[in-house]
Amino acid sequence: MKLLAGVAVAALLTLSGCAGGPPERTIELTVHHSQFSLAELHVRPGETVRFVVRNTDPIAHELIVGDQSVQDVHEVGTESYHGARAGEVSVAPGATAVTTYRFAGAGSAVLFGCHLPGHWAYGMHGTIRVG
Numbered sequence: 001m002k003l004l005a006g007v008a009v010a011a012l013l014t015l016s017g018c019a020g021g022p023p024e025r026t027i028e029l030t031v032h033h034s035q036f037s038l039a040e041l042h043v044r045p046g047e048t049v050r051f052v053v054r055n056t057d058p059i060a061h062e063l064i065v066g067d068q069s070v071q072d073v074h075e076v077g078t079e080s081y082h083g084a085r086a087g088e089v090s091v092a093p094g095a096t097a098v099t100t101y102r103f104a105g106a107g108s109a110v111l112f113g114c115h116l117p118g119h120w121a122y123g124m125h126g127t128i129r130v131g
């Protein structure tokens with residue numbers, strides 16, 4: 001029950017729009033066989049995007065949106081659950097999770113991916129072009 005309560009709190013935090021401002025667009029990503037359905041995304045500078053991640057696999061995944069330094073931290077990190085920070089969300093097997101992220105200015109290099117052990121190396125990541 002403790003885990004379920006944590007999930008509920010994280011969902012509320014995500015839905016309350018902690019990234020600031022209502023999302024201007026929803027991007028849906030499906031995960032199937034440890035691959036995201038899209039490898040490259042395009043967003044406008046300053047745009048707030050609501051990511052809806054649908055996990056069709058029988059194993060957990062996550063979506064981490066951020067620059068290379070953010071990705072580096074998570075690749076070696078030990079956090080077992082994501083949901084409190086904008087652009088970071090865990091997705092349980094067969095579940096759908098939502099996170100909202102506000103992108104910076106044009107030309108910023110943003111990546112997205114999953115850092116469960118071996119997933120990034122397997123190809124579970126992509127790029128987001130801001131411009």
Ligand SMILES: [Cu+2]
Pocket residue numbers: 034060061062114115116119124
């Ligand atoms: Cu994964």
